[in-house]
Amino acid sequence: MFGKRRFLTTDKVWLTALQRDAAVLEAFKAAHKTGVQSVLFVHFKNPLDAWKDKLSDIGLDYTVLTNSMDFYSYMILQKGTQAFLGFSYGLPDIFPQNFQPVFCRDTVFISLGHHPLYEVNNRISTWVRTVSRADQITYYASLDEPFFKHLGGDRIMDLMKMLKMGENDVIEHPLITNAITKAQRKMKPLMVYNQAFGSAEEWYKYHRFG
Numbered sequence: 217m218f219g220k221r222r223f224l225t226t227d228k229v230w231l232t233a234l235q236r237d238a239a240v241l242e243a244f245k246a247a248h249k250t251g252v253q254s255v256l257f258v259h260f261k262n263p264l265d266a267w268k269d270k271l272s273d274i275g276l277d278y279t280v281l282t283n284s285m286d287f288y289s290y291m292i293l294q295k296g297t298q299a300f301l302g303f304s305y306g307l308p309d310i311f312p313q314n315f316q317p318v319f320c321r322d323t324v325f326i327s328l329g330h331h332p333l334y335e336v337n338n339r340i341s342t343w344v345r346t347v348s349r350a351d352q353i354t355y356y357a358s359l360d361e362p363f364f365k366h367l368g369g370d371r372i373m374d375l376m377k378m379l380k381m382g383e384n385d386v387i388e389h390p391l392i393t394n395a396i397t398k399a400q401r402k403m404k405p406l407m408v409y410n411q412a413f414g415s416a417e418e419w420y421k422y423h424r425f426g
Contacts, residue, residue, distance in 0.1 A: 223345050224352040225337075227396060229359060229387040236358040239386070240326060241274060243356075244299060247324045248276060254324040255300040257340055259331040262415045264303050267328070271301060284308040290318070304336060305412040307343050319348030327355045330363045332419060334400035355396075362416040367399045 230236045240256065247254040258264045264282070271278050278299035281287050283306035290297075304327075325344050331337055337355075344353050357364065413419045 222351060223341065225341055225355070225393060226352060227355045227357060227388065227393045229357045229364075229392060230384075231358065232360050233358040235384055236329075236356050236361075237270065240328065240356050241270065243324060243326060244271070244276060245274065248298060251298070252322045252324060253298050253300070253319060255302055255319070255326070255344075257302045257304045257325075257327045259304050259327075259329070259336065260413055260415045260419070261303075263328060264301070267301055271299065282306045303412075304331065304340055307339055309339075311346060315346070317347055317349050319350060321349040321351070323348050323350045325350055325353040327353060329357045329361050329416070330355055330396060330400065332363060332366075332400065332403045332416070332423075334397060334403070337400065362420055363396075366420065367396070 228239070230239065244254050244256070256267065258267055264280075268280065276299050277297075278301055279290065279297040280301045280303075281290060282303040287302070287306065287308050290300075325348070327337070327340060341353055344350060413422065
């Protein structure tokens, strides 16, 4: 008997958003060079607009998937686009009958940072597992983003500096992923994920987390 397909969620954490963004662009360039599809998920409206410009600036042709109809259109038509910018708020919950994966195993799936709620990040992982044969999604994060500020990112940053880690060094360890998941599970605001916010800062302010 074949076992259940193993799916990994990994985290890569940089000191600053500038370094994180540079790493995302390099990942997209590398995928494009080798002919591999790449998908970047963002969680808020402002970063979505910013990344449209970033991908255009490096001359990368891409398709934006911002709502359920966009995602359905791609899944059904199976277009040959190589790069995608997806808005996690628009991920569909229902899949077409007899749905078959449309992304290959080598597809690069990246999430830009973490949404404060575990359910949102889990929803992305579920979507990736369903629409692709890929076995991993990687969260590219930075210690200066709002999520880590509420998780104690300043302490981690001080530790990195004390250990003399370089500005371009990246933290990648299962303990980091576990700590992030535990922190997300504690975030249970009165309003669940049923409306789109402009930024993470706006989300935290609305839900009175700081």
